[in-house]
Amino acid sequence: MFEAPPIWFILLAFLAAIGPLVFIHEFGHYIVGRWFGIGAETFSIGFGREVAGWTDKRGTRWKVGWLPLGGYVRFTGDMDPASMGKDLDKLPEHERLRAFHAKPVWQRALVVFAGPAFNFLTAILIFAAFIMAFGxxxxxxxxxxxxxxxxxxxxxxxxxxxxxxxxxxxxxxxxxxxxxxxxxxxxxxxxxxxxxxxxxxxxxxxxxxxxxxxxxxxxxxxxxxxxxxxxxxxPVPVLEIIPEAVSMTVRLVDATATGLWQIVSGRRPLAELGGPIKMAQVAGQVASLGPLEFVQLLAFFSINLGFINLLPVPMLDGGHLALYAVEAVRRRPLEARAQEWLFRGGLAALLTLMMVATFNDLGSIGLWQTLGRLLG
Missing domain, CATH: 2.30.42.10 (PDZ domain)
Structure with a gap:
């Protein structure tokens, strides 16, 4: 049995895993938005107070927040957390032309979908490299x-x-x-x-x-x-490497969906749901085994990040895509109040999920057993 890596190594491995994947995800949003002429005010890796950053010649503030559990791109015209596009008429005309919510719904949908798509593409490229090297x-x-x-x-x-x-x-x-x-x-x-x-x-x-x-x-x-x-x-023929990597990615997406549905439907215990602490623990353990194992783990993490973001929950990319689908059918967006209530419900669901996952994570590292011994 291997000895568990030290805390500092686990934290470093977690940052080395989650940082690049979040950047890739947000860069997907950013670059497709750029293609459609949408302005970007902020590109952030992490949340909270800025610990480092710079402003490029286009006026985009690139920064790193102190809490490395995600990231975001704030496009021009994204003036509220729910990304509902309110008060566009208050923007100067030159900014309104570059505003996210002034673009056609299909362009907005592609910008939103690009984040998860870049995560899946990352996994495909990693698997393709492994297939080319090892078969x-x-x-x-x-x-x-x-x-x-x-x-x-x-x-x-x-x-x-x-x-x-x-x-x-x-x-x-x-x-x-x-x-x-x-x-x-x-x-x-x-x-x-x-x-x-x-x-x-x-x-x-x-x-x-x-x-x-x-x-x-x-x-x-x-x-x-x-x-x-x-x-x-x-060995895999050269022309079959990418299709093989795509097939591996699809199988892992299907396995992720199956596992999540088993938890939701009660076929698997809720205790198997993990969160950031569990991810950090796994990242540290796998990183201690070697660089090849760690890179392979990045592919799994990238697939999970892309999949989770496509769930139809407001605040996540999938929630925005669902609202855009409704907008495309109705030829107009949902009323602001309805979107606001959906946003609040999605936020409550995500916070609840995070609390449950964190509770499970703390149990997986033995905190509850330790407290039980101390109190007993």
């Missing part, structure tokens, strides 16, 4: 080993069988089986199995495995109980 798993989903007493054995799966679909979704690679099972501990799943010229369906209930990682952190995962000794990384 990609392309082993067919053929079973070579079946663990005695496992759900697969109980369902009648044998060595030589080929799993062609999981819950009705076709698969082509062996690693897809583990990815699928990991997210579904204790759940009954449907396997479509090919044995020679015969195809049949099996419905095992996956085992629940509780295991510790090399740093002693516990996690739950599902297990089918099959193996393939031939799993390896294979």
């Amino acid at each position: 990609s798993p392309r082993t067919p989903p053929v079973i070579e080993e079946v663990l005695a007493g496992s759900p697969a054995a109980q369902a009648g799966i044998r060595p030589g069988d080929r799993i062609v679909a999981l819950d009705g979704e076709p698969i082509e690679r062996f690693d897809a089986i583990a990815d699928f099972a990991t997210l579904r501990p204790g759940e009954q799943v449907e396997l479509t199995v090919q044995r020679g010229s015969t195809t049949f369906t099996a419905t095992p209930r996956l085992a629940t495995i509780v295991e510790k990682d090399r740093f002693g952190q516990q996690s739950r995962r599902g297990q089918l109980g099959v193996g393939n000794r031939s799993v390896r990384l294979e």
Whole structure:
């Protein structure tokens, strides 16, 4: 078991991870806004009091805030936190022409979508670099080993069988089986199995495995109980590298969505929801393993950042996109009061989510157990 890295190393790794990803996200908004002729007043990495910054020749203030948990671009005409575009008529005419909310709704939507899109693009480029350097798993989903007493054995799966679909979704690679099972501990799943010229369906209930990682952190995962000794990384033709990287990114987005839905629907405990403290802990642990592992983690973090921001919650990019969709259908935006109430509801939801995640994070580092021992 590895020793946990020191606090200073964890904080440094967290800043090294979250800082560039937030910059990439906000730069996506910024650069697409620039293409559409929108002025930018502030580009901030972090919130709160400015600790460093400068103003460029276009008048944009680039700054770093003391609280490195996000960032923002304030475009010309963005005069309220809800980004509703009120009081545009109070701007001088030359600024009104460059105002965000004076642009067509499709341009505003592209500017907003660009942030998450740049995060996904970052992950794609990282995965493409790894595929180019090391190859990609392309082993067919053929079973070579079946663990005695496992759900697969109980369902009648044998060595030589080929799993062609999981819950009705076709698969082509062996690693897809583990990815699928990991997210579904204790759940009954449907396997479509090919044995020679015969195809049949099996419905095992996956085992629940509780295991510790090399740093002693516990996690739950599902297990089918099959193996393939031939799993390896294979070279990928140059023209297939980007499509392969896109496919990996899509699979991870799907896994993120599945995990979140399981928490929302009660199939996974709310205690598995993590926040910034957990991210910092993971960043420090992975950074201590080496630069390649850390860069790979950046891809996972980038996907999570892009995905979370696309959720249809006011204040997040997805919430703005939902409002723009309504505006496009109605040919006019929602009334300011309705947007304000949606903004307040979104803020309350995000604060609640942050409190729950922070509570879980503090538990994951043993704070509640320590307090219990002290008070007991």
